[in-house]
Amino acid sequence: xxxxxxxxxxxxLAILTVLWQLGPSTVRQIFDVLSAERDLGYTxxxxxxxxxxxxxxxxxxxxxxxxxxxxxFSEADTQSHLVKDLADRAFGxxxxxxxxxxLSNKRASxxxxxEIRRLLDAAGGGK
Numbered sequence: 679x680x681x682x683x684x685x686x687x688x689x690x691l692a693i694l695t696v697l698w699q700l701g702p703s704t705v706r707q708i709f710d711v712l713s714a715e716r717d718l719g720y721t722x723x724x725x726x727x728x729x730x731x732x733x734x735x736x737x738x739x740x741x742x743x744x745x746x747x748x749x750x751f752s753e754a755d756t757q758s759h760l761v762k763d764l765a766d767r768a769f770g771x772x773x774x775x776x777x778x779x780x781l782s783n784k785r786a787s788x789x790x791x792x793e794i795r796r797l798l799d800a801a802g803g804g805k
Contacts, residue, residue, distance in 0.1 A: 697749040
């Protein structure tokens with residue numbers, strides 16, 4: 679995503695989520711979090727991080743014996759990029775169709791709906 683074109687795979691997104699939660703982390707730290715949720719090996723996480731480094735999704739600090747990985751893009755930037763890509767590819771660029779589909783497929787809480795209304799009011803100039 680160095681040029682906002684590389685999309686993370688599901689596995690890469692899981693690693694990025696850990697990095698967003700923990701901040702800069704070693705392979706062991708990332709593995710410990712992910713292995714509590716799913717069955718995978720340490721070397722799998724290491725290989726994925728190597729690939730993600732090559733793709734520009736993470737950076738690796740090699741100054742210490744144990745390498746530390748850091749995400750290159752914030753969670754908000756990544757989410758924004760993925761939503762824009764989805765809207766463009768699946769909904770013809772229509773934000774309305776994307777939102778309508780999301781709301782019809784996943785029930786929103788009252789709190790979420792209130793926040794959506796607030797955002798709509800702010801986007802519409804309070805009309």
